[in-house]
Amino acid sequence: MASKPRTLYEKIWDAHVVERREDGTCLIFVDRHLVHEVTSPQAFEGLRMAGRPVRRPELTLATPDHNLPTTARIDAAGQRLPIADGQSAQQLSALEQNVAEFGIRYFNATARQQGIVHVVGPEQGFSLPGTTIVCGDSHTAAHGGMGALAFGIGTSEVEHVLATQTLLLQPSRTMEIRVDGELGPGVTSKDLILHIIGVIGTAGGTGHVIEYRGEVFERMSVESRLTVCNMSIEGGARSGLVAPDETTFAYLKGRPFAPQGAEWDAAVAYWRTLHTDPGATFDKSVVIDAGTVEPTVTWGTSPEDTAPITGFVPAPESFADPSKQDAARKSLAYMGLEPGQKLAGLPVENVFIGSCTNSRIEDLRAAAAVLKGRHRAANVKWAIVVPGSGLVKEQAEAEGLDRIFTDAGLEWREPGCSACLGMNPDKVPAGERCASTSNRNFVGRQGPGSRTHLVSPAMAAAAAVTGRLVDVRELV
Amino acid sequence: MEPVRAIEGRAIPFGLKNVDTDLIIPARWLKTISREGLGAGAFEAVRAEPGNIFDDPRFAGAPILIAGDNFGCGSSREHAAWALADMGVRAVIAPSFSDIFSGNAFKNGILTVALPQDAVDRLLAVAQTDPVSIDLESQSVTTPFQDRFSFPIDPFRKDCLLRGLDEIGLTLARDAAISTYERRLDAAQPWLVRGTALSA
Numbered sequence: 317m318a319s320k321p322r323t324l325y326e327k328i329w330d331a332h333v334v335e336r337r338e339d340g341t342c343l344i345f346v347d348r349h350l351v352h353e354v355t356s357p358q359a360f361e362g363l364r365m366a367g368r369p370v371r372r373p374e375l376t377l378a379t380p381d382h383n384l385p386t387t388a389r390i391d392a393a394g395q396r397l398p399i400a401d402g403q404s405a406q407q408l409s410a411l412e413q414n415v416a417e418f419g420i421r422y423f424n425a426t427a428r429q430q431g432i433v434h435v436v437g438p439e440q441g442f443s444l445p446g447t448t449i450v451c452g453d454s455h456t457a458a459h460g461g462m463g464a465l466a467f468g469i470g471t472s473e474v475e476h477v478l479a480t481q482t483l484l485l486q487p488s489r490t491m492e493i494r495v496d497g498e499l500g501p502g503v504t505s506k507d508l509i510l511h512i513i514g515v516i517g518t519a520g521g522t523g524h525v526i527e528y529r530g531e532v533f534e535r536m537s538v539e540s541r542l543t544v545c546n547m548s549i550e551g552g553a554r555s556g557l558v559a560p561d562e563t564t565f566a567y568l569k570g571r572p573f574a575p576q577g578a579e580w581d582a583a584v585a586y587w588r589t590l591h592t593d594p595g596a597t598f599d600k601s602v603v604i605d606a607g608t609v610e611p612t613v614t615w616g617t618s619p620e621d622t623a624p625i626t627g628f629v630p631a632p633e634s635f636a637d638p639s640k641q642d643a644a645r646k647s648l649a650y651m652g653l654e655p656g657q658k659l660a661g662l663p664v665e666n667v668f669i670g671s672c673t674n675s676r677i678e679d680l681r682a683a684a685a686v687l688k689g690r691h692r693a694a695n696v697k698w699a700i701v702v703p704g705s706g707l708v709k710e711q712a713e714a715e716g717l718d719r720i721f722t723d724a725g726l727e728w729r730e731p732g733c734s735a736c737l738g739m740n741p742d743k744v745p746a747g748e749r750c751a752s753t754s755n756r757n758f759v760g761r762q763g764p765g766s767r768t769h770l771v772s773p774a775m776a777a778a779a780a781v782t783g784r785l786v787d788v789r790e791l792v
Numbered sequence: 793m794e795p796v797r798a799i800e801g802r803a804i805p806f807g808l809k810n811v812d813t814d815l816i817i818p819a820r821w822l823k824t825i826s827r828e829g830l831g832a833g834a835f836e837a838v839r840a841e842p843g844n845i846f847d848d849p850r851f852a853g854a855p856i857l858i859a860g861d862n863f864g865c866g867s868s869r870e871h872a873a874w875a876l877a878d879m880g881v882r883a884v885i886a887p888s889f890s891d892i893f894s895g896n897a898f899k900n901g902i903l904t905v906a907l908p909q910d911a912v913d914r915l916l917a918v919a920q921t922d923p924v925s926i927d928l929e930s931q932s933v934t935t936p937f938q939d940r941f942s943f944p945i946d947p948f949r950k951d952c953l954l955r956g957l958d959e960i961g962l963t964l965a966r967d968a969a970i971s972t973y974e975r976r977l978d979a980a981q982p983w984l985v986r987g988t989a990l991s992a
Contacts, residue, residue, distance in 0.1 A: 334973040335966060341948040343966060345973055347984055355869065357825035368960070371970075374990045383823060403823035410825045421990060447984065454868040454892060470870035470896035472959075480963045482970060486946060488891075518810055519862040519888060552865065554891045575983030583983050618810050639809045639860055737867075739819035756866060758814040760837045 321593035323490050324559050325525045328465040328590070332448050334482055343482050347447035348464075350433040351378035351420065351474070353411040354739070355452030359475035360414040370418045372481045377442055378415050379423040380408055381432045382453075385740050386702050386729035389426050396426055404740065418478070431705025431731040434458040434672035438542060439705055441571025445560035445587040450477055455672045455755065457548040461541030462568075463560030463590055465525070468549065491524035491553065492598040495532040497606035502789040504682065505540035506674060506753065506772035508532065509547045510612040514622030516602060521553030524600060527592060528558050532606045538567040539678040546673045547755050550619035559591040611788055613659055614757045614770040616647035621757070623659055625775070625787045631655035650759055651767050652747070659785055662769070663695055666750035667726070667780040668762070669773055670702030671736035674753035679773040680712050683753075684720040686777035686791055692725030693783025699726040700742065702734040726780060738763040751779035795956035796901050799883045799926045802854040803919040804845055809860025813872040813893065816864070822871055830871055831878030846879075856924055858916050859886040861909070864893025873900040883926050885933065887912055898949050899959065905933060911941040928953060 322330070334343040356378070363370070370376065383404045390396055399405040408425065415422040423429040429436060434455055437443035445463035450456060452474045459466035473483055493512060513520075526548050533541060541558045548556025565584050568574045575583040610624035621644075623630070632644035632655065648655065653662075669675075669683050680703065692699055701721045703709040709731060712718055718728045735742040736754035738761060744750040746765025753776045757768035769785060778788040821833035838844050845851060857876065863886040864872060873896040876884070883903040894904045905926060907915070911933075915924055918935045925934045928950065933941045952959065963970075978985055 335969050337948065339947040339951075341946070343963065343969070345970070345977065354822050358827050358870075361825070362960075366960070368964075372974075374985070374988045377988075382819075401823070407823055407825055419990065421988075442988070444984070444987075446981075452868060452870075454866065456868075468868035468892055470868055470873070470892060470899065472870060472896065472899035476960050476963065479960050480970065481974075482963055484948070484959060484963065518865055519890075522862065522888060522891060549866075549892075552862065552890065573987040575987060579983040579986065583981070586981065618812075643809055737814075737819045739822060756812075756814070758812045758866060760818055761814050764818070764837065 321595035323592045323596045323598060324527055324557060324590055325465065325488070325490055328446055328448065329487060331446070341484050341486055344448060344485050346450050346477050346481050346483060347375065348437070348442060348449040349376040349477050350437055350449070350451035350456070351376055352382055352433050352453065353380040353407045354382040355471050356414065356474055357407065357410045358471050359478060360418065362475040363478060368479045370420065370478045373419045374421070375481060376420050376478065377437070378411065378420050379430050379433060379436055380411055380425050382733045382737065383407055383739050384425055384732045386732045386734045386742055389730055428706040428710065431708065432672045432675060432733055434546065435676060435704030435708065438462055438538070439571070439707055441568050441574030444568070444574070445564060446590050450483065454549040455546050457554065457556050458542045458546035458672055460545035460548065460555055460557035461538060463557060463564055463587065465555055465557065467554040488525045488554070489523050489599040491521055491526045491600040493526055493528050493602045493604065494530040495528070495604045495606050496530045497532065499532060499606045499609060502611055502774065502792060503609050504772045504774060505536060505543040507612040508609050509544045510614065510622045510770060511609045512604065513547065513551045513619050514612070515604065516551050518550060518618055518620045519552045521548060521551040524553050526551065526553045526556040528556060533558050534561065537678060538564055539676045542676070543673055547619070550755060560587045611772065611775055613775065613785055615651065615653060615659060616644060617650055617757055617759050618643070618647070619755070619757060619770065621647060625660050625785065627659055629653045629655055629657040629659065660787055662749065662785045663783060664749040664751045664769070664779050664785060665695060665697050666744050666748055667696060667699035667776050668735040668750055668752040668754060669700070669776050670704070670734050671754035672704065672733070673755045674773050675702060675704030675708065677708050677711050679753065680708070680717050683773040683777040684717045686774050686788060687724040687726065687781060688720050690724055690781040692780050695783040696780055699780045700729050700735065701726050702729045703731050705731050724781065735762055737761060738766065744768070751776045751785060793901050793956045793958060796903060796953040797928055799855050799903065801856060801923050802851055803856035803858050803885070803915065803924040804851045804854045805916040805919040806845060806857055806859045807916050810862045810865055811859050812866035813864055813869050814866055816872040817869065817875040822869060827874045829878060830875035834875040834879050853880045855880055855882045856926065857881050857884045858912060858919055859884060861887045863889050865890040868892045870896040873897045873902055876902060885912060885915060898953070901953065903928065903953065905943045907933065907941050907943055914939060
């Protein structure tokens with residue numbers, strides 16, 4: 317008997333059901349768990365209070381990223397430098413104590429492998445196709461770019477995973493986002509995902525897992541797929557994924573935690589079955605023509621507030637929904653913008669190139685290609701480049717990208733989440749604009765009163781050298 | 793967890809849509825290693841404005857918050873649920889919630905009540921002057937004016953809330969089933985464990 321055609325999501329879900337309860341809730345096995353310093357201390361404390369051990373310590377990988385300063389971590393003599401902020405130092409030392417006490421693999425603050433959890437997982441081959449991957453961070457969706465079912469969880473769920481290696485979940489609905497055709501010159505995966513969120517809205521994917529399908533994703537590098545899947549949560553979807561293919565396998569081969577030898581062949585044979593079957597149906601489907609996507613920027617305080625760089629700040633009255641009109645009015649007041657203003661030409665005082673969305677080597681190369689031979693504009697007061705991991709940093713330095721950044725007047729930092737969330741000292745001052753390659757333009761996200769414009773790495777570099785939002789296609 | 797049955801009292805008529813968890817609790821408050829005391833940072837950016845609704849004495853200690861569509865979007869930080877709990881909020885009423893936030897709220901005994909926009913609009917109006925009641929057993933929201941709105945809830949979550957169950961304890965009781973699954977997985981995909989084995 318032929319089995320019912322299934323989507324990629326349904327295949328991964330079915331393979332991870334430990335038990336199905338009568339009420340439909342499923343106990344789902346977790347293959348990979350990433351831990352960082354901010355959302356884990358209360359989970360470890362919970363285990364300690366209840367006297368519970370970690371069930372499968374080898375399936376969890378920990379590294380600090382959110383709160384760690386991105387300034388130098390060791391002095392000239394190789395000694396580790398203290399963290400100035402007492403609370404941040406305490407949070408880091410809590411993580412170090414917890415991983416030691418519970419026997420969890422740890423890349424410490426000065427290790428070459430340290431970095432943003434969502435950069436480290438794929439880079440280490442820890443994130444594999446067909447696995448379930450969770451982390452106490454909503455951008456865990458990124459690992460869907462490896463063909464994994466990956467999603468963010470809260471701290472109570474972190475504790476649940478540590479104690480049981482499972483989660484109690486309801487199955488999600490399925491959503492297909494199909495993009496065929498070809499992205500134009502200067503248009504990147506970041507522009508595409510910003511455009512997609514503009515189309516579906518920040519609640520468009522709520523309750524759904526998105527599968528990105530079509531020629532554009534098939535041709536994309538793994539790093540670009542990670543960028544797209546990363547921002548699925550900005551469209552409301554807890555997970556987004558791309559079917560694994562030869563590009564994925566080539567990316568993974570030889571990475572430290574990837575299968576080796578005969579097991580590699582067995583793994584690839586299994587991974588080749590991980591695709592949506594012909595005839596499988598999705599609960600929701602969105603089709604986008606790649607040719608219509610332009611370099612995209614945000615103008616408001618929600619990631620759905622997107623427009624092409626060739627466009628204008630919209631009038632709040634142009635939205636049909638009265639609550640959206642109200643939100644747009646508040647956004648424009650916060651952002652210091654007027655309806656009808658051209659987006660190209662808006663002056664920016666800050667530039668941030670980094671975050672789990674855009675801090676991999678491909679992103680840094682794209683930024684460097686624009687920055688090479690140019691210099692930071694006089695009105696840009698603060699411009700930093702924060703690599704996603706120590707290994708990305710090494711690679712960039714081996715290619716001479718760090719020199720391109722510093723010659724252009726940008727700062728070259730240590731790996732971490734940095735100005736994406738305004739938690740460590742890297743913040744955007746109140747009332748100032750930042751062209752940022754991160755993922756959220758929420759009120760106060762990059763610091764109280766900060767005004768964020770989300771862009772691609774190439775567009776951020778273009779902003780750094782012109783001192784304004786500008787169409788990068790005019791510079792290349 | 794304390795059982796949750798009925799929640800009754802004043803409701804803060806906030807009404808904003810797309811309330812993200814950065815707005816509920818900004819990142820600088822996330823440096824704590826405790827679950828306690830986060831109410832002080834709740835809605836910090838909103839509270840910076842004079843005359844804001846959170847500092848309105850009519851709503852001091854209100855156990856219910858009413859908001860717009862897509863409440864709790866963005867970051868997975870459970871600190872948002874801890875901050876609301878610390879403010880005294882025990883239920884949020886909105887047309888829809890982000891998936892991660894509703895899970896976090898549930899695990900902290902905060903009820904997320906999804907109602908159609910017109911019902912939410914009515915409750916926003918009532919809340920200006922009068923209390924609102926939520927009954928979990930009957931899955932209904934009522935007002936002193938004979939309004940009655942039914943809301944859906946996942947049966948598993950409802951049962952856990954009514955009985956105050958510890959989810960980890962429930963799952964640990966399924967240890968045998970998890971072990972069986974692990975053996976099957978090790979046989980089918982041996983590379984998953986081999987790649988990550990910790991040296992002794």
